Amino acid sequence: MLLNFTKMHGLGNDFIMIDAVSQNVFLTKEQIKKLADRNFGIGFDQLLMVEPPYDPDLDFHYRIFNADGSEVEQCGNGARCFAKFVRYRGLTNKTKINVSTKSGKITLYVEQDGQVTVNMGIPQLEPAKVPFKAQKQEATYIMLTEQQTVFCGVASMGNPHAVLDVPDVATADVHTLGPQLETHERFPEKANIGFMEVLNQHHIKLRVWERGAGETLACGTGACAAVVVGQLQKKLGQQVRVDLPGGSLQIRWNGPGTPVKMTGPAEHVFDGQLSL
Numbered sequence: 001m002l003l004n005f006t007k008m009h010g011l012g013n014d015f016i017m018i019d020a021v022s023q024n025v026f027l028t029k030e031q032i033k034k035l036a037d038r039n040f041g042i043g044f045d046q047l048l049m050v051e052p053p054y055d056p057d058l059d060f061h062y063r064i065f066n067a068d069g070s071e072v073e074q075c076g077n078g079a080r081c082f083a084k085f086v087r088y089r090g091l092t093n094k095t096k097i098n099v100s101t102k103s104g105k106i107t108l109y110v111e112q113d114g115q116v117t118v119n120m121g122i123p124q125l126e127p128a129k130v131p132f133k134a135q136k137q138e139a140t141y142i143m144l145t146e147q148q149t150v151f152c153g154v155a156s157m158g159n160p161h162a163v164l165d166v167p168d169v170a171t172a173d174v175h176t177l178g179p180q181l182e183t184h185e186r187f188p189e190k191a192n193i194g195f196m197e198v199l200n201q202h203h204i205k206l207r208v209w210e211r212g213a214g215e216t217l218a219c220g221t222g223a224c225a226a227v228v229v230g231q232l233q234k235k236l237g238q239q240v241r242v243d244l245p246g247g248s249l250q251i252r253w254n255g256p257g258t259p260v261k262m263t264g265p266a267e268h269v270f271d272g273q274l275s276l
């Protein structure tokens with residue numbers, strides 16, 4: 001069976017996009033993991049499967065799978081690539097697209113300049129809804145070992161995030177602390193771990209160790225979660241430029257109970273065919 005796919009990226013966070021509207025597709029977790037492999041497969045951080053809508057008010061549904069084959073609730077860079085992909089494939093000519101994912105409904109806007117703005121919905125701030133097993137309400141922290149206590153903020157953008165403040169992202173211990181916190185028992189669904197350097201109230205640098213994918217060049221939901229946590233810590237304003245290793249996103253949030261808006265690019269790389 002031949003399967004058409006498209007390789008895309010959002011600031012270097014790279015995806016395989018699969019049109020499961022005009023193709024009949026079923027991939028096992030093992031097949032996804034193999035396709036994700038950058039030596040034995042195509043290579044990607046996440047695979048997005050675009051399906052017909054579950055709800056007549058929506059245009060599409062899409063499913064998100066990490067490189068480890070796990071299916072997840074939301075993907076910010078993937079959302080922008082989704083919007084460009086469905087227009088590129090001729091599945092729609094809309095510039096305002098309503099879609100559902102495992103975490104719910106979001107609305108995307110393809111701008112004149114080719115960038116995409118996504119209404120990422122209202123972040124969940126209650127630890128139990130992230131989910132995170134908080135031990136004390138006044139401080140969200142995680143005891144890693146007897147010697148080391150790591151302090152962080154937590155938020156859900158549909159998917160779970162922890163955000164640590166660091167003095168310098170370049171020297172942050174992303175590849176040690178990232179996997180330790182990703183799989184820490186206090187995160188029953190695991191978590192994406194952001195390392196945030198606040199430059200000023202409208203500008204941060206961020207690196208993200210992603211659940212199920214490791215450190216990526218950019219993480220859209222991670223950028224949203226970092227701005228949310230930074231605002232709650234009174235360190236950030238309502239409009240923030242987030243510089244990730246792969247490039248910059250514009251994030252806007254007006255505070256608890258309001259949605260997070262994200263604007264950034266989404267690029268087509270190549271089309272391919274898979275024989276399964």
Ligand SMILES: N[C@H](CCC[C@H](N)C(=O)O)C(=O)O
Pocket residue numbers: 013045046066072073074075076077078159160192210211212213216218219220221222
């Ligand atoms: N690794 C994430 C999914 C992809 C998120 C990221 N690529 C983004 O742009 O938001 C998770 O397991 O929740």
